[in-house]
Amino acid sequence: MITKRIIPCLDIRNGRVVKGVNFEGIQDVEDPVVLAKHYNDSGADELVFYDITASFEGRGLFADVLKDVASNIFIPLTVGGNINSLDDFDRVLKSGADKVSVNTGAIKNPLLIRDAAQKYGDQCVVLSMDVKRVDGRFMIFAKGGRENTGIDAVEWAKKCTSYGAGEIVVNSINTDGVKNGFDIEMLQAICDVVSVPVIASGGAGSMEHFKTLFNTVPGVDAGLAASIFHFGEIKINDLKKYLISQNIEMRI
Amino acid sequence: MTAIINYGVGNLFSLTGSLKHLGIDAVVTNDADEIRNAERIILPGVGAFADAKQKLLDTGLVPVLNEEVKNGKPLLGICLGMQMLFEKSYEYGEHSGLGYIKGDICPLNEDIPDDMKVPHIGWNKLIVKDKSNPLLRYTNEGDYVYYVHSFYGKNCDDSLVAYSEYYVNVPGVVCYKNVFGTQFHPEKSGEVGLKMLKAFCEVTV
Numbered sequence: 174m175i176t177k178r179i180i181p182c183l184d185i186r187n188g189r190v191v192k193g194v195n196f197e198g199i200q201d202v203e204d205p206v207v208l209a210k211h212y213n214d215s216g217a218d219e220l221v222f223y224d225i226t227a228s229f230e231g232r233g234l235f236a237d238v239l240k241d242v243a244s245n246i247f248i249p250l251t252v253g254g255n256i257n258s259l260d261d262f263d264r265v266l267k268s269g270a271d272k273v274s275v276n277t278g279a280i281k282n283p284l285l286i287r288d289a290a291q292k293y294g295d296q297c298v299v300l301s302m303d304v305k306r307v308d309g310r311f312m313i314f315a316k317g318g319r320e321n322t323g324i325d326a327v328e329w330a331k332k333c334t335s336y337g338a339g340e341i342v343v344n345s346i347n348t349d350g351v352k353n354g355f356d357i358e359m360l361q362a363i364c365d366v367v368s369v370p371v372i373a374s375g376g377a378g379s380m381e382h383f384k385t386l387f388n389t390v391p392g393v394d395a396g397l398a399a400s401i402f403h404f405g406e407i408k409i410n411d412l413k414k415y416l417i418s419q420n421i422e423m424r425i
Numbered sequence: 426m427t428a429i430i431n432y433g434v435g436n437l438f439s440l441t442g443s444l445k446h447l448g449i450d451a452v453v454t455n456d457a458d459e460i461r462n463a464e465r466i467i468l469p470g471v472g473a474f475a476d477a478k479q480k481l482l483d484t485g486l487v488p489v490l491n492e493e494v495k496n497g498k499p500l501l502g503i504c505l506g507m508q509m510l511f512e513k514s515y516e517y518g519e520h521s522g523l524g525y526i527k528g529d530i531c532p533l534n535e536d537i538p539d540d541m542k543v544p545h546i547g548w549n550k551l552i553v554k555d556k557s558n559p560l561l562r563y564t565n566e567g568d569y570v571y572y573v574h575s576f577y578g579k580n581c582d583d584s585l586v587a588y589s590e591y592y593v594n595v596p597g598v599v600c601y602k603n604v605f606g607t608q609f610h611p612e613k614s615g616e617v618g619l620k621m622l623k624a625f626c627e628v629t630v
Contacts, residue, residue: 174590175547176569213615218548244442248615249571269438271613294472296544296573339544370546394547424548424569 176422177387178218178395179409180372181402183208185254186225188234190403202403209242212402215409216425217248221274221342221397224254236268243269253301257281262289266297274299274342279333280315280322290337295369300338302326304359305346311359318346326359327366334367341367342397345375352378355386355396364392372397380407380415387421427451427626428463430490432480434505435471439612443619449626457489465626466490466498470505474516474530474576477505487523494525499628500604501560504574507599507606516576525604528581528596533574537592544575549589549609551597558586559628560598560605563620570597570609570617577608603630 184191189203202208209220222242224235232255243250252265253274262273273293279286279300290298303314304326311326330341343363345356355376364371373386377398386396401407413423429440431453444451451467452459460466468490470477481487494500502510511522514530522530534543548569553561564587572589578596586598589609599606605625611618 175545175549175572178547243438244446247439247443247446247612247619249613266436267438269442271436271439296471296546340546368542370542394542 174422175394176218176424177393177416178372179216179383179412179423180219180221180251180395180397181212181217181409182221182223182374182397182399184223184225184399185235185238187228187231188238191225205238206241206245208403209246212409213246213248216413217409218395218424219249219251220246221251221253222270223274224252226255236264239265239268239270251299253299258285259288259292262293262297266293272297272299272340274301276301276303277315280313280324283332283336286333286338287336290339295337295339298338299340299342300330300333301342301344302329303344303346306359311362314346318349327362330363331366334369338369340370340372342372342374348376349374351376352401354378354382357386357389360386360390360393364390370394374398377401377407380412383412383416384419384421387416388419426463427465427467428460429453429467429469430460430481430484430486430506431455432477432484432486434477434480435469437469439610440467440469440503443612443622444626447619447623447626449622455484455486457486460486460489460493464498465628466493466500467625468500468502468506468509470503470509472505474505474508474514474522475518475520478509478520478522481509490523494604497603497630499625499630500525501625502604502606503612504608504610507608508576508578510599510604510606511578511581514576526578526581526584526599526601526606528584528599529579530576531579533577533591533593533595541592544573545577545591545595546573547571548614549591549595549597551587551589552594553587555586555600558598558600560600560607560621560624561587562624562627564617564624568617570607570611570614572597572609574608603628
């Protein structure tokens with residue numbers, strides 16, 4: 174059967190990894206290629222790169238980084254950040270991305286998902302959503318979690334998958350950075366309404382959190398995290414060995 | 426030289442990159458002479474069967490492929506490229522394939538329970554049926570490979586080399602004489618996949 178996936182996420186600004194500090198055994202943790210190779214060698218099942226560059230020049234650097242990573246690492250690569258048009262899809266796919274993640278771009282124009290899925294296939298289009306509880310409802314937030322769009326997250330997930338999103342990354346603003354575990358309730362609510370793979374993000378602080386995630390919400394296919402991997406608090410190969418010992422299937 | 430057939434289907438960045446990484450000379454081409462002169466051929470593919478088949482027909486290369494396969498040149502189909510090697514596909518209608526591998530391409534969702542996800546996306550374990558196949562020269566039972574697909578090969582027992590379990594047995598590697606196919610993406614399957622591409626490039630028929 175298919176394994177659960179462990180996915181480290183790298184934020185890239187001006188061609189360098191952001192947050193990539195204090196990593197044991199690596200000389201240049203800000204070099205995306207070095208860090209990507211390290212994760213590949215430690216058993217990461219996939220890599221996610223978010224371009225958080227604001228400038229045009231920085232975007233060129235990002236394309237170079239992506240090409241360099243994709244020429245050296247042969248596991249699935251998902252790329253997000255600054256994806257607002259089919260031209261943006263084209264730009265990152267030509268640089269070696271396998272899947273493209275849309276967030277704000279889909280909020281501004283939901284038909285981007287439909288158009289991209291028609292052009293590149295559902296498997297290529299990942300919906301990334303930042304979700305926060307407001308008065309007991311799960312709401313979609315924009316602008317890095319600062320702005321409530323008024324869109325209901327469960328309805329949004331349904332709509333975007335009907336347009337052809339082939340995977341969903343659910344990032345809980347409530348649990349993000351708290352390191353107290355994934356947002357089980359929110360993930361369950363999304364898994365209940367979609368039939369595409371769901372990737373959980375936000376809240377991982379220990380290996381047990383991944384076990385609880387996969388055991389409690391069987392609909393979740395993958396766990397995504399950034400800083401706990403970057404800071405070496407959890408090593409991916411140790412995490413996978415632990416999960417296998419807990420009877421969760423992993424690729425090693 | 427390895428010829429990667431260019432017919433406007435799918436992203437070839439990783440495939441060309443992985444061959445380059447292995448030190449294997451490859452060219453992305455739709456030129457008949459280049460394909461005739463190549464030592465081996467790779468047929469990639471992502472997307473819908475009917476559309477891809479039409480695009481391949483439009484290149485005019487099908488008679489060239491038929492001739493080269495008949496002459497014994499090694500051919501590897503990947504993902505949709507593998508599906509096109511089969512006789513028929515039932516993806517949204519009924520379409521004829523190249524017919525090099527006996528069998529049909531059928532929808533996964535009709536054969537698995539409703540609560541299982543389609544597409545079959547992710548890493549799955551290979552169960553080897555024919556260890557002696559040259560494509561598996563460096564592959565071990567239980568190695569993981571990366572799949573993304575909604576349709577799968579059926580009625581191809583004679584050509585089955587390795588499969589993965591997804592409620593049904595999904596053919597992962599098929600082979601008939603000099604024609605090979607992988608449903609998964611070797612160019613996305615880490616070291617396991619790279620070794621399989623290396624093995625293909627060492628095949629002599």
